Amino acid sequence: MSSPRRAPLSRERILRAAIKLADRQGLEALSMRKLATTLKVEAMSLYNHVANKDELLDGMVDTVIGEITLPTRDGDWKAALRARATSALAVMTVHPWAPMLILSRISAGPNMLGYIEATLATLREAGFTWFETDRAWNAMDNYIYAFTLQQQNFPVNPEEYASAAAGYLPMLPAHVYPYMHEMTARVADGSHDGTLDFSFGLELILDGLERLRSTRE
Template sequence: MPTSRAPLSTRRVLQAALSLADSGGTDALTMRHLGRHLGVEAMSLYRHVANKDAVLDGILDMVVSEIDLPERPGDWKAAMRHRGVAAFRVFSLHPWAPPLLMSRTNTGPSMLRYIDFTLGALRGAGFSWRLADYAWNTMDSYVYGYTLRRLAFPIAPADYAETASAHQHLLAGDRYPHMAELTRQVAEGHHPGDPDITFGLDLILDGLERLRDTEPTDLTPP
């Protein structure tokens, strides 16, 4: 149903666009559909947003603004873990966002704050500019990928044991002994079957710490 005809503004247009993207993905987000949702002609939208690309950039920045960042980095590993978990939770609410973030140049204020916080925390922890840049991109690649996998995976974590039990007959005999044993472990509740996002984050952070400690000293200002 169209919304009431309150005065249009850039923020109102973007909020409506975010709602449409969350409910139907960005493929369903056309200027005509957005105008219909707001109860106006599509041409009226161009007084507030330049085009669909501007809409996509705007709603991406709105999503990134929802990511909770620590007030002060403090312990860099704890800050990066917090950042990664917070991003995963936000992206899980907006599943269309990770693919778009990976395919666009994002220069909105929230994205710039997100990146600047990350670089500042890493530089403050003694990372060179080169390694800080690699670290930021590696962490984000993992968070995006983990989020997409969790959203697309056909089995809910609560159903892993039951599903594993139902598939045990496929692994009878000696052909797949390692898969058979892992499936038994999950079916009998000895192993949960899927790692929390912090498992991979901690592996990355521990590896980055080792690289930092062997990196030549970077004397440029933090």
């Protein structure tokens, strides 16, 4: 019985394999040689589809950006940007290596360009000036990436917050650090979960943009 025929090597297949490898082992584990081994091909055959590792990384960024829901242009700009931000967080959580790679590279792939264009269009058509649009877009993305990185690198898991807070409480005497003591005590006794809340910060940004926009109406 013959073995199943493998799909022919292509740029898309290479990028998807590289993303899966980075998802499992981290970006630092990614090399052209290891990628070739994963695909069961010779390393040199990869270069027929990607010129070098830099092009591979750019392609990975653009592929991941293509997984994010684009903001719709149906008039409800806040809902559109909320959906975009929530989708971006979900994608960055699935691909934990992606935020730093995106921030460290200038990507001009079709997915990235479409992503930026749709975001700018949503803000401009909502009535924001070019200056405000640029600041708003960057403020939202800075929040998304920073939140993702904090979530990924926070040293305590959510289910451990209460016990960790209880352990820190003796280091926070109430007469010296009254507010830190009270907050930590609330996490320790379970009356406050202390978890990171993406929606809270996102709504602050969107509400602030709404107030800015309403001053001209």
